[in-house]
Amino acid sequence: VLKLEATDGGEVVVWNWDVRWRRFVRMRGLAGTENFAGTHFRLEDLGFTDLHDRRAGAVRKLAEPERELVELTSPPYYYYSRVVTRIDPANGLPTAATIYDKTGARIRELEYGRVRSFDGLPFPTRFRFVDEMTRAESRLEVQQLTLGVPLRGEDFDLEELERRMQQGEDPVRLAGQGPDGA
Secondary structure, eight states: OEEEEEOTTSOEEEEEEETTTTEEEEEOSOOTTSBSTTSSOBTTTTTSSOOOOOOSSEEEEEEOSSOEEEEEEOOOBTTBSEEEEEEETTTTEEEEEEEEOTTSOEEEEEEEEEEEEETTEEEEEEEEEEETTTOOEEEEEOOOOOOSOOOOGGGGOHHHHHHHHHTTOOSSOOTTOSTTOO
């Protein structure tokens, strides 16, 4: 379980549920290039932090068989020579990104798919990441996304979570879903 908070100053604070400690762990001051929960995905790639400011580069329209896309090519930044991102103008979300190293070699390929609406906002719920150097692949699929709901540490007792999953229940009880309706 991941909880994101945005402060008035624009800082993003990430709360990760730590299974070992059975509590949320607060992470602050993360750069967009930090990995997400030990995967190959970077926080920036998944949209959890703002993209590095890109005020230069190239833009062009692509005519795909099923839809028209916009392709953005960044100038060099961080340790990348460029990032090429394809965006669906219908919802403003990326569909794919290709990352190139300083030599110009393709090093990462990201795909975003299965866009669903959560609280009226479009959100990709399938992510695929391929490290072109090692051929390692990560897949992330969002099954449930709930916005603006307070979560308590005691809602994540491991034995209770396992019992709920074995009985086919939603493992995470949201406010108002507990046995007493509280």
